[in-house]
Amino acid sequence: MMTAVGALATRAVGRAVRYLFEYNKWSACQEPQNIVQWNVTLFSILLVLGGIEFILCFIQIINGILGGLCGLCCSHEEAWNQLMNNDSNGKAVLATFGKMFEKLAYRYLTDYPAWSKCTEPANIVEWNIILLSILIALSGLQLIICILKVAAELKRTLCGTYSVFGQEVHECKMKLFLLSCWLASCCCQAGAVNREYFIGITETVWNYAPGKANAISGQLFAEIFLKRGPHRIGSTYKKAVYVQYTSHLYDEIVDKPSWLGFLGPIIKGEVGDSITIHLKNFASRNYTLHPHGVRYTKENEGAFYPDATKDLQKRDDAVEPGGQYTYTWDVTEDQGPAEADADCITRAYHSHIDAPRDVASGLVGPLIICRKDTMKRDSDQHFDAEFILMFSVVDENLSWYLEDNIRTYCFEPSKVDKDDEDFQESNKMHSINGYMYGYLPNLTMCVEDKIKWHLFGMGNEADIHSAYFHGQTLIERHHRVDTISLFPATFIDAVMVPRSPGEWLLSCQVNDHIEGGMQALFKVEDCKKSTPGHNKSIKTRQYFIAAEETIWNYGPSAVNHFTGQELIHDSESHIFFEQSETRIGGSYKKAIYKEYTDGSFTEHKKRLAEEAHLGLLGPVIRAEVGERIRVTFRNNASRPFSLQPHGVKERMCTWHNFRSSHVSPGTTFTYEWDVPEDVGPTEEDPDCLTWIYYSAVDAVRDTSSGLVGPLLVCRKGTLLSSGKQKNVNIEFFLLATVFDENLSWYLDDNILMFTLNPDKIDKDDEDFQESNKMHSINGYMYGNQPGLEMCKGSVVSWHLMGLGSEADVHGIYFSENTFVTKGTRRDTANLFPHTALTAIMKPDSEGVFEVSCLTTDHYTGGMKQKYKVKQCHWWNVDLSTYLHEKIYYIAAVEVEWDYSPNRTWEFERHQYHEESPGNPFLNKDDKFIGSKYKKVVYREYTDQTFSTLKIRTKEQQHLEIQGPLLMSNIGDKIKIVFKNLASRPYSIHAHGVKTDSSVVAVTNPGETKIYVWKIPERSSPERGDSRCIAWAYHSTVDIVKDTYSGLIGTLIVCHRHYLPSFHSEKKVQFALLFMVFDENESWYLDENIKTYSTNPHLVDKENEEFLESNKMHAINGKVFGNLHGLSMHVGDNVSWYLMGMGNEIDIHTVHFHGHSFNFKQTGVYRADVFDLFPGTFQTVEMTPQNPGTWLLHCHVTDHIHAGMETTYTVLPKEDKQSLFPRLFNQFKCKAKPGTQE
Structure with missing residues (x-):
């Protein structure tokens, strides 16, 4: 029998050893969701057993000592028999307790509803360490007792009884092994961190603009969003927000940075952590807390939807008023940063009963997930400061509290029509963290600080955001940017090292959002940190550019080149090109940038044949890293304009002295921009970064009037003396935008000049407004753009740019050819307002192809051109085989x-x-x-x-x-x-x-x-x-x-x-x-x-x-x-x-x-x-x-x-x-x- 058991044990050990070496089997194992609770349960069981065994062992030793006093060891064998009898009795007692415990433990462990309700104690890691310390101490005592028992058995052996000596030694070995296991377990547990948060949902009053004037411009607020009235709520709304408390008593609030606005507290964790959220609902309706970017089980998801769960797994779906629920999340490797991600990545949490309405009511907050061992005191240890910003058009029409807000803040609540479009528009709050028009406080940093920005968007179809950091550049996913595109539930992290002191504008560059107040100021202070020196002997590239008024025709050939019909008769184009009593047609007065040969501004610089495609764009401004750009700008137009660049360092300029660069009609101003290393391309960028420059006296109306042009910032040594790139054969610059002529400074002039009966014009008529939205590429529509010709096999650099409003979501498609951008293969590039990219193409198909926007309204509206690929060299023959x-x-x-x-x-x-x-x-x-x-x-x-x-x-x-x-x-x-x-x-x-x-x-x-x-x-x-x-x-x-x-x-x-x-x-x-x-x-x-x-x-x-x-x-x-x-x-x-x-x-x-x-x-x-x-x-x-x-x-x-x-x-x-x-x-x-x- 013993032989069979020994063989079985040997096989089991052999299999265990083999299993340990079969990494592929056990490496995919994952920790259970409630590993800490399991540890507590198991250690509690071990503690009870250890205690019982200790008591019994102690009784055995006392009995042994008493028996030994009754006679000499070798002559009175009965004493040792008594000891062994007591040992047997002790084992019997232990067996009885063991059976009772086994029965109770089995019932408990299989009674899921009973123990699944348990929540983790506040200091679970410390508890574990204390319990393990007790167990280690008890195990040490047991080891000493075992050694005493071995000594006693040694005496017995010397007296001739050998049979049980090996058993006692074996028992002591097992206790020593268990002690080692517990020590190892203690070490493992001590490395895990449980981050605990006590969060309450409270109802509060929130003011989006707590002042009387626009903090950016100083002008009084526009009535549309912020003025109270008989049928208007104004700037103050009842909202629900997440609030952090110090403990389970929920009686003391944890302070948060003022710049967080109405966002909930910052929740942070790193890979390997558990996060415990104790949520208490102080609000008047059901809510939850649902996270992005962590692992959770169904009962910890905090999201209501049909998911085939019931009973206990549904309790997380709704926390009733006055109720509490504890969510437990694990920060696992597969949810943490990937290899190319930053050490800490941006996520969010929000209520998810009806997520759109819950979020519109205010229940949203940031969640930051970091690599293991990268957090220090709840912050990313690699940065001097970090800021978290949510860009959102908060739609208060969707808030659960709309009725309350109407009753509280409208002067005539009974007369409010909630379906009225103007009323609905007045409740769409274009905000950053719940603040508008520059009221977001305390975005303060030092020159040369390393700043981490965590950015995300929330909301609806209007939530297309181009977050522009004026005067600075950032690194986002290893690429150089100054504008970051955000959409609902887009999570981005970017790094900035500000080098220019002063107060700078942070704004969404989408036209509607600029006017709606989605702007803030961030302050860069000179804290006397060392700054990198720049070579004083800087090469300067000089440009002479003027703003001039002209008549621009969006379809100079008068033909739709895709249908062959005249623009005024074609079914697609006649909406935009019909000229009548109440329609302007296809020609408009505009202001555009023109290049001159010198500072006298007497002779236009002629465009080359390869520049014919530029259309109404200004001249291409180019510079290499380490150079300086000097632009002498003359305003030949009839109103003030300026020249504002993306992607370079503006010398002697901050937001508050920015107005000094506004140029009045008939005057000249010289701009100087530096191109230091820290604004140049990164290792992952192409040789030349594509940016735009534009007039920013009124960024919306100036650009709608036509003042925009391309700017290239290139690596050192990549430009020829002519300014062209060395490594490409030809460059094309394409601006995709819906030029909204309704927003142009010249709308009234155009009505007077081109409509046949100006007095009949209703500028608020939707059909009239639609006829003035010109879906163009470089100011051309329906195939009228000239100059898009290239050779087969040539290296073509496409510089693609976006501009405009919420409608300006572009998918620029190149038929029959592909290109590479950001290391990926594409044939369509997505563009948004004030964003740009560089795409490299090597065309391999001859013929005339289409470059167009795949957004359907833009396609039918005329945002489509033709490009031609020619066979220029006999050796450019396709030798590919397709077997x-x-x-x-x-x-x-x-x-x-x-x-x-x-x-x-x-x-x-x-x-x-x-x-x-x-x-x-x-x-x-x-x-x-x-x-x-x-x-x-x-x-x-x-x-x-x-x-x-x-x-x-x-x-x-x-x-x-x-x-x-x-x-x-x-x-x-x-x-x-x-x-x-x-x-x-x-x-x-x-x-x-x-x-x-x-x-x-x-x-x-x-x-x-x-x-x-x-x-x-x-x-x-x-x-x-x-x-x-x-x-x-x-x-x-x-x-x-x-x-x-x-x-x-x-x-x-x-x-x-x-x-x-x-x-x-x-x-x-x-x-x-x-x-x-x-x-x-x-x-x-x-x-x-x-x-x-x-x-x-x-x-x-x-x-x-x-x-x-x-x-x-x-x-x-x-x-x-x-x-x-x-x-x-x-x-x-x-x-x-x-x-x-x-x-x-x-x-x-x-x-x-x-x-x-x-x-x-x-x-x-x-x-x-x-x-x-x-x-x-x-x-x-x-x-x-x-x-x-x-x-x-x-x-x-x-x-x-x-x-x-x-x-x-x-x-x-x-x-x-x-x-x-x-x-x-x-x-x-x-x-x-x-x-x-």
Whole structure:
């Protein structure tokens, strides 16, 4: 028997040793969520057992001593027998206690409801150390007792009884081993930190501008936002906010920095920490606390939505008034900073009952996550100061307290119309941390301080922010910037080292937000720190530039070069070019920058042929690092203007003396800007950074009038004597903006000069205003831009710039060619107001191609031009070979599409609303269509007969409205056999690929055509990309209407791998399209009205409510949780291919609850939200570790309420498949062309 037990023990030990060396098995193990509570329970059990055993051992020794006194050891064996009998009795007593304890312990450990309610004590780490110290002391005493027992047994052995000596020695060895284990455990526990916060939700009164005047300009406030009145609330609102307290008594508030405004307290943690939030709700309605960027279990998520949980796992979903709840989060490695991230990254927390309304009510705060061992006293030890700013148009119309605010602050509350547009606009507070017009306090720092800025956005479609730090530059994700783009739930961290003392403006440069007061001042003090010296012998580049008034024609050829029709008659362009009694037409008086040869300003400097494309842009200002720019500026216009640059250091200039650089008409002023090393390109930047300069007397009206130009800051030694770049063949500068002529200083002049009956003009008429919004590139529309010509194979540097207002969300698309920017491969660049980027292209396709904005209103509005690639040299011949051919059989098929076949999830999700926000979109009333529409979709067939539809697998279920997921590698030739089974002409064309013709063939109904796409290296991932990247494919007969009608899909291009993968993790992939399908733009609108509307004759297609009802905020064509099939297992390698398409409202910030993901832009970064815009295609990668059903949604307020939400499910870890079947499956998959690899 003993032999068998020994053999069994030997095998167990052997397996244990082998297991310790099998790193791949146990390295993926994760700490349980409540590891500290488990430790307390287990150590408490050990303490009880240790205490009992100590008592029994003590009794044994006393009895042994008494027995020994009764006679000599060797002659009175009965004493030792007595000792052993007592030992047996002691073991019996211990066994009795053990059985009782075992029974009780089993009941307790299996009674989940009983112990899951327990919360961690305040000083859990200290408690653990104390308990472990006690255990160590007891273990030491036990070891001493054991040694005494060994001595006693040694005597017994000498007397002839040997049998139990080995047993006693063994017991003492085990106690020594346990003591060592406890010591090791103590060391491990002492390294973990639990950060505890006591947070209350309180209702308070908040004033967005606690003063009488604009703190920036000194002027009195505009009435629209801040003045109280009979039907206006003013600047003060009742809000709910998070407040930190010192203890569980909630009787003493912890002070926070004044610049935090109404944001909640700063919560911080580093990898390896646990964060415990004791939340108490002092407010009058239910709220929660939900975090971004940490790991939590379902009962610690703090978010209400249908997630298949119940009972205890639902308690976190709502904390009632007066109630309390404790949330526990873990800061795990997969949620912390990735390798390219900063040491501390920005996240946020907010209430999530109805997140849009909760946040609008004020419940939001910052969460900072750091690498292990980088925090010192709750701050990042590498920085002198840090500031956290939230840019948000806080919509008080969505606040839970709107009614209270109307009753309290409006003079005539009973007469307030909450649906009045002017009233609603007055409640949209353009704020930074809840302050407007310069009232954000105490942003103070020293010259040469290293400053960390944590920035994030929250809100709605209007929340497009360009946070501009005047007079400074920053490093953001290893790139040099001075303006940071923010969107709802975008989290950014950036580093600044201010070198210019004074008070500087921090503002959102979006036109509407400047006027709305989204501005603050930050103060840089001279604290006498050492500053780097600059070489006094600086090369100076001299420019002579004047502001001049001119008549500018947006369409000088009078032709739409995409349709061949005259601009005044073309269906798209006549809105903007019609000249009539109440319309200005296509020509406007504007002010533009012009370059002169010298300071006499008598001779214009002629533009070269390669500069013809610049249009109304000012001259290109260039400089290398280490140089100085001197601009002599003359104002030949009729009103004051200036010249303000991005991206350089302005000499002798701060915000308060900035007005001295405003130049009156007829006068001259000289600006001097330095280009030190600290404003130049970083290692990750291109050779030349693209910036803009503009007039800033009134930044909105000056730029709308035309005063803007490009500025390049280049590495030392990268410019030729002519100013051109050494490493490129040709440069192009493109400014994409909707020039709003309604905001121009010259609007009245233009009305008088160009309208046929100026007296009839109503400047507030919406149609008149729309006719003056000129969707242009460099001031040209509909293909009228000259000079975009280049040679095949040349290196082209595109300098792309944005300007304007909330509508200026641009996706600038270059058809048939790709470019590289920030280390990634793209064919579309996203631009926003006052942002710019440099893109390097090497065109390999000849012909005339399109450069256009993919934002649909901008595309139809004329923001599209043509560029020409010529064969200039005989040696530029494409020698690429495409040896691997894939064939897909795809048809355009008309179907009935239901965006929401089941509304159960929707109604549960929005049970806190009086009625579901989905009703306006999904209810089928007399004048509306409902959830069903006729659409056309791409579908795959088995062969060229198109008789058998290819059934989608379980893994492809999630694609829904999308066409088949097409897979390819570098060097592939994809042949699409396309049949048009629909009732009107369509085509199929992909982004990123190479074709033999610049013209995409049209396939008429019933026809079949073959489209060939080649995948050269320039279509594949760049060095900064993931292994696979996504492109969209769609119909191009009418790119807008075809896409809205349903024709879109995803093409994946990967690096080719010739060897099978030996990774044990399963690879899973999902392709998601975030897009507001505007059914008003569908080819089938009239048919849908007739088919699905109850009373078609009552439908008014121009009615705003009808138009809104047909905008379906969908993920892969499904709304309100109706997208299914997003299922994976713990440990899977998951690739999410995210795509954005659509219009100005298609700003999508895609948020994954429960997990973070990695994305690549040269380096690897981590996030739980990714920003999508029209023409954005991005791969993000995730290794899920957190089982459960998790929310996946767009974080934009209107999109949440309109149903752009679903869930994804992470199942427990799947049993791993052995190596040989996996290898076989890989080879088998490769043997079938057209299948996924």
